[in-house]
Amino acid sequence: MALTKSVEWLKRSQQVLAGGVSSDVRRAELPHPLFFQSGKGSRIVDVDGNEYIDYVLGQGPLLLGHSPRPVVEAVHEQLEKGLVYAAQHEAETELAELLVQAIPCAEKVRFNSTGSEAVVSALRVARARHNRKLVVKFEGQWHGWYDSLFVSTAPTLDQAGAYDHPNPVMPSRGQVQNAAENLLVMPWNDLDVMEKLFRQRGIEIAAVLTEPMMCNAGSIAPLPGFLEGLRKLCSEHGAALIFDEVITGFRLGLGGAQEAFGVTPDMATYAKGIASGFTLSAVVGKAEWMDLISEGKVVHAGTYNSNPVVIAAGLATVRYLKENQDTVYPQLYRLGELLREGLRQRFVKAGIPALLGGQGPVVQASLTDAATLRNYRDWVRRDVATYSKLVTRLVDAGVRTITRGTWYLSSAHTEEDVAITLREVEAILSRGL
Numbered sequence: 001m002a003l004t005k006s007v008e009w010l011k012r013s014q015q016v017l018a019g020g021v022s023s024d025v026r027r028a029e030l031p032h033p034l035f036f037q038s039g040k041g042s043r044i045v046d047v048d049g050n051e052y053i054d055y056v057l058g059q060g061p062l063l064l065g066h067s068p069r070p071v072v073e074a075v076h077e078q079l080e081k082g083l084v085y086a087a088q089h090e091a092e093t094e095l096a097e098l099l100v101q102a103i104p105c106a107e108k109v110r111f112n113s114t115g116s117e118a119v120v121s122a123l124r125v126a127r128a129r130h131n132r133k134l135v136v137k138f139e140g141q142w143h144g145w146y147d148s149l150f151v152s153t154a155p156t157l158d159q160a161g162a163y164d165h166p167n168p169v170m171p172s173r174g175q176v177q178n179a180a181e182n183l184l185v186m187p188w189n190d191l192d193v194m195e196k197l198f199r200q201r202g203i204e205i206a207a208v209l210t211e212p213m214m215c216n217a218g219s220i221a222p223l224p225g226f227l228e229g230l231r232k233l234c235s236e237h238g239a240a241l242i243f244d245e246v247i248t249g250f251r252l253g254l255g256g257a258q259e260a261f262g263v264t265p266d267m268a269t270y271a272k273g274i275a276s277g278f279t280l281s282a283v284v285g286k287a288e289w290m291d292l293i294s295e296g297k298v299v300h301a302g303t304y305n306s307n308p309v310v311i312a313a314g315l316a317t318v319r320y321l322k323e324n325q326d327t328v329y330p331q332l333y334r335l336g337e338l339l340r341e342g343l344r345q346r347f348v349k350a351g352i353p354a355l356l357g358g359q360g361p362v363v364q365a366s367l368t369d370a371a372t373l374r375n376y377r378d379w380v381r382r383d384v385a386t387y388s389k390l391v392t393r394l395v396d397a398g399v400r401t402i403t404r405g406t407w408y409l410s411s412a413h414t415e416e417d418v419a420i421t422l423r424e425v426e427a428i429l430s431r432g433l
């Protein structure tokens with residue numbers, strides 16, 4: 001597959017865009033950052049005219065596929081009526097009402113633009129309630145790139161420190177070490193370690209922040225009892241349990257992971273999946289927490305918050321999901337299972353040790369001979385080099401996937417898409433990586 005124009009554009013952009021990209025995550029694209037011109041449904045087309053079945057889906061937001069009709073129409077209509085009011089409008093209340101109906105912990109809502117902002121908003125509320133500083137985050141989890149949270153997202157095992165007391169590792173130069181001084185990094189899926197921590201420091205802990213499924217590191221599911229145990233510890237010690245549902249929200253079900261796993265946090269954050277690619281995020285939570293904002297004790301702001309364009313996209317997306325939940329979610333789960341099982345069989349046939357995980361439309365392939373994955377340190381030992389070769393060859397075969405092994409499905413994907421994909425994977429593996 002020719003990538004000539006992409007290569008030319010990359011050279012040109014490197015003259016003016018730092019590194020040729022606008023987010024460092026995009027540097028990881030294989031064989032190199034590509035340039036795209038359009039997307040429709042499950043397909044995306046690059047500037048050389050190559051079409052791909054897209055499992056990247058904008059790194060998650062395109063839960064309904066590229067440019068879904070109801071969202072495009074709602075946004076078109078709004079574009080004629082105004083872009084930013086810096087004031088309230090009806091649709092933002094309607095969308096908040098839908099979130100309150102759909103999400104178990106949601107009694108009150110505030111909107112932001114990005115996932116990073118929504119998480120920071122939740123933490124400010126959590127710290128304010130009992131005037132505590134410490135926040136627990138888990139090793140390998142990604143909650144945005146702001147200084148105080150961009151910690152231990154992908155440490156090497158050399159940097160990581162003791163298992164039960166990991167070092168806070170800053171991924172970027174320019175982050176001051178004390179940005180993490182109120183953060184405790186812990187291993188995921190280990191309730192004993194968390195119980196010990198709460199026995200020692202429970203009175204200081206404002207919040208436990210967690211992705212309910214570790215989508216950014218192996219899509220590792222919570223062990224039975226882990227989320228329930230966190231719920232109990234937080235309740236006993238007056239800490240907020242915050243689920244970062246930026247990826248799982250609306251994807252694992254209309255009520256997100258908290259509905260799927262049956263554990264209700266105090267607050268939760270949403271972004272990818274809520275507005276089909278428009279920059280909308282939300283922090284939601286129980287009134288006893290969110291009312292710190294209602295009462296003006298905690299400040300939450302943002303010029304672009306709930307502008308009518310992104311809200312139109314959010315309203316159209318969530319309405320569509322609500323009205324079609326009986327067909328959309330079973331279909332997403334069915335396709336997820338087809339892809340997961342199909343990939344598993346093909347790795348077995350090729351004699352490549354692999355674990356297939358994730359849930360529903362989040363499919364995860366990790367090349368490893370481990371029997372099971374429990375936390376980041378298990379996952380980081382996978383065979384990245386071989387998997388990268390597969391991702392690169394898939395590009396050549398018209399299939400675009402995420403280098404860390406995650407495959408997102410949308411409501412626009414079809415059985416035919418999955419069948420073509422599996423055929424290509426099989427052909428590549430049979431030639432050897």
Ligand SMILES: Cc1ncc(COP(=O)(O)O)c(C=O)c1O
Binds near residue numbers: 144
């Ligand atoms: C779980 C999770 N939380 C927060 C974020 C940050 O969202 P954003 O990139 O919109 O700031 C991400 C982004 O990938 C994420 O995956």
